[in-house]
Amino acid sequence: MKETAVKDKNITVVEKTREEQAEAQFRPLQWGLIRRLFSYTGPVKTKLRVLIGLTLLRAMLLPALIFLSSRIISGPIANGDLEALPLVVTGFALLALFTEGMMRWRQKFALEIGEVVVNRLRHDIFAKMLVQPMSFFHRVKLGRIISRVTSDVEALRVGIQNVFFVSLVQGGQMVVTAVVMALLDFKLFLVVLAMAPVLYMINRHFRMKLSKLTRATHESFSRVTATLAESVTGIRVTQGFVRQETNAGFFRNLLSDHSRYNLALARTSGVLTPLLELNSQFFVAILLMFGGWRTLHGDMSMQSLIQFFFLSNFFFAPVATLGNQYNAALMSMAGAERVFNMIDAKPDWEDKLTAIDLPNTRRTGGASEDAEVGARVELRNLSFGYVPGKKILHDVNLVVEPGQAIALVGHTGSGKSSIINLISKFYLPTDGEVLIDGHEIRDIRSLSLHRQLGMVQQQNFLFAGTVFDNIRMSKPDATEDEVREAARQLDCLDILEDLPKGLSTDVGEKGAALSVGQRQLVCFTRALLADPRIVILDEATSSIDALTEARLQKALSVLLRGRTSFSVAHRLSTICDADQVLVLDQGRVVERGIHDELLALGGQYAELYQQFTQVDED
Numbered sequence: 246m247k248e249t250a251v252k253d254k255n256i257t258v259v260e261k262t263r264e265e266q267a268e269a270q271f272r273p274l275q276w277g278l279i280r281r282l283f284s285y286t287g288p289v290k291t292k293l294r295v296l297i298g299l300t301l302l303r304a305m306l307l308p309a310l311i312f313l314s315s316r317i318i319s320g321p322i323a324n325g326d327l328e329a330l331p332l333v334v335t336g337f338a339l340l341a342l343f344t345e346g347m348m349r350w351r352q353k354f355a356l357e358i359g360e361v362v363v364n365r366l367r368h369d370i371f372a373k374m375l376v377q378p379m380s381f382f383h384r385v386k387l388g389r390i391i392s393r394v395t396s397d398v399e400a401l402r403v404g405i406q407n408v409f410f411v412s413l414v415q416g417g418q419m420v421v422t423a424v425v426m427a428l429l430d431f432k433l434f435l436v437v438l439a440m441a442p443v444l445y446m447i448n449r450h451f452r453m454k455l456s457k458l459t460r461a462t463h464e465s466f467s468r469v470t471a472t473l474a475e476s477v478t479g480i481r482v483t484q485g486f487v488r489q490e491t492n493a494g495f496f497r498n499l500l501s502d503h504s505r506y507n508l509a510l511a512r513t514s515g516v517l518t519p520l521l522e523l524n525s526q527f528f529v530a531i532l533l534m535f536g537g538w539r540t541l542h543g544d545m546s547m548q549s550l551i552q553f554f555f556l557s558n559f560f561f562a563p564v565a566t567l568g569n570q571y572n573a574a575l576m577s578m579a580g581a582e583r584v585f586n587m588i589d590a591k592p593d594w595e596d597k598l599t600a601i602d603l604p605n606t607r608r609t610g611g612a613s614e615d616a617e618v619g620a621r622v623e624l625r626n627l628s629f630g631y632v633p634g635k636k637i638l639h640d641v642n643l644v645v646e647p648g649q650a651i652a653l654v655g656h657t658g659s660g661k662s663s664i665i666n667l668i669s670k671f672y673l674p675t676d677g678e679v680l681i682d683g684h685e686i687r688d689i690r691s692l693s694l695h696r697q698l699g700m701v702q703q704q705n706f707l708f709a710g711t712v713f714d715n716i717r718m719s720k721p722d723a724t725e726d727e728v729r730e731a732a733r734q735l736d737c738l739d740i741l742e743d744l745p746k747g748l749s750t751d752v753g754e755k756g757a758a759l760s761v762g763q764r765q766l767v768c769f770t771r772a773l774l775a776d777p778r779i780v781i782l783d784e785a786t787s788s789i790d791a792l793t794e795a796r797l798q799k800a801l802s803v804l805l806r807g808r809t810s811f812s813v814a815h816r817l818s819t820i821c822d823a824d825q826v827l828v829l830d831q832g833r834v835v836e837r838g839i840h841d842e843l844l845a846l847g848g849q850y851a852e853l854y855q856q857f858t859q860v861d862e863d
Contacts, residue, residue, distance in 0.1 A: 285361070422556050701768045
């Protein structure tokens with residue numbers, strides 16, 4: 246539709262601008278993000294404390310093992326003390342066994358904590374999606390949402406399970422080793438301290454470059470995911486218009502971009518890690534030269550030099566590991582920012598705190614009685630635009646009494662679906678009011694309105710499961726007898742029972758195992774089972790063949806009996822019996838009345854009616 250195309254184009258621009266602004270504000274290793282990430286460990290706080298304790302203990306024991314091994318070499322082995330050697334070696338073996346035994350529990354707890362965090366994050370993202378208005382899903386691509394739940398959250402899993410605790414062990418190892426080295430020989434330790442600024446400058450040089458490439462890699466992967474999801478959803482269009490090569494070329498370009506960013510990130514990391522290792526070896530060489538000079542001049546014992554040499558190697562060993570962990574931390578931070586941006590995304594609008602539940606005025610027995618159970622709907626000077634400054638509805642006024650049927654007709658893009666979206670409170674009016682039973686729609690809780698509303702669309706979505714499961718979605722506590730009775734009232738029970746497994750037939754992905762007509766019948770039955778007060782039919786019979794539609798006319802009279810209904814219709818059978826027909830053109834009501842009155846006017850409705858007649862005859 247024209248209005249949808251304009252809307253989506255503008256929304257895409259808005260989305261791109263917002264995302265670019267979010268990326269521009271990104272800073273690596275934000276402590277606020279790290280604190281928030283660890284707030285998700287609340288249910289396993291005890292395990293987290295134990296894990297941190299085990300990690301710190303391991304960070305102390307690893308240098309102790311190196312120190313002990315150096316003492317064994319410079320002591321019993323160098324002095325030929327065969328009596329003490331077995332004892333100290335046994336002590337070393339027991340300490341090593343205890344240290345590695347702790348490693349198992351550290352990994353176990355880290356995996357469990359990471360799983361808790363990942364599950365809670367995915368739950369929060371999904372919960373946020375469920376409360377977003379329709380405008381959010383028009384603005385944000387499906388692939389981006391999937392990317393947040395999959396790759397971005399997995400990057401956070403790595404950050405929680407691996408990066409933090411490995412860095413804590415490696416960093417603690419360096420601190421403890423530094424303390425031992427300082428106590429062993431402070432002069433030689435000052436040489437080590439003099440090397441710290443060099444490592445800092447190297448890290449500073451690569452930090453921002455790695456940060457930029459990491460963000461670019463994540464964003465390019467998000468585009469790949471979004472395009473993949475879109476391509477799978479629109480595979481019929483792709484094959485129908487022979488766009489396989491065109492789309493494949495576009496996808497190859499996206500993959501090429503993603504590969505280019507990945508390779509650039511790998512090259513930068515490939516320079517940083519060897520450079521850190523080279524500097525570590527260079528620093529060790531300086532220590533050996535300075536320590537050897539002191540030993541030869543009697544300023545330092547050979548035993549102390551051996552011990553310091555072992556400790557210096559152990560001190561510099563984590564440098565390369567920490568460099569790799571820093572790269573992984575940047576990936577986690579990029580994922581954290583994107584995930585929390587989605588969790589924190591404010592809906593375009595929310596129900597007022599003072600909003601009330603829409604009173605249900607139906608009598609016991611609902612539509613089975615002759616009493617009208619529909620709602621009174623009024624549109625007052627209603628205007629609306631999907632994009633600020635571009636209205637697609639202008640000053641629409643309408644009063645619908647309970648139980649009346651309204652038909653909305655007009656060319657594509659005239660605003661029919663927009664009116665339905667506003668009555669359903671999927672969007673809020675830009676100007677004017679929508680009143681349900683005298684209550685302005687902004688003052689009504691959305692859930693209470695939707696519980697009294699039934700909708701059947703041209704392209705109806707069926708969830709994975711059986712026919713019975715899909716019908717019962719509108720009333721989860723419905724019994725099988727209630728489901729069968731709803732189908733019987735619609736005169737389609739026999740059609741559903743003729744399916745391979747009757748109501749237990751699996752509908753397949755998006756209902757692919759059923760025909761278009763069968764899917765529509767399932768959706769009609771689902772709407773009737775909900776027993777709504779307001780029924781919305783958005784070209785609901787356009788996919789039904791003539792024979793099935795003839796059966797559905799009686800069913801529709803059951804579904805609409807006493808209920809207020811709005812029908813976007815391209816079929817004459819839906820229009821002729823309406824209590825009022827609204828003819829829309831470019832967002833304005835140009836004609837209104839009943840079928841015969843509008844035909845007599847000889848205006849736009851008469852012209853549309855003639856087109857409908859030709860279509861039906863064809």
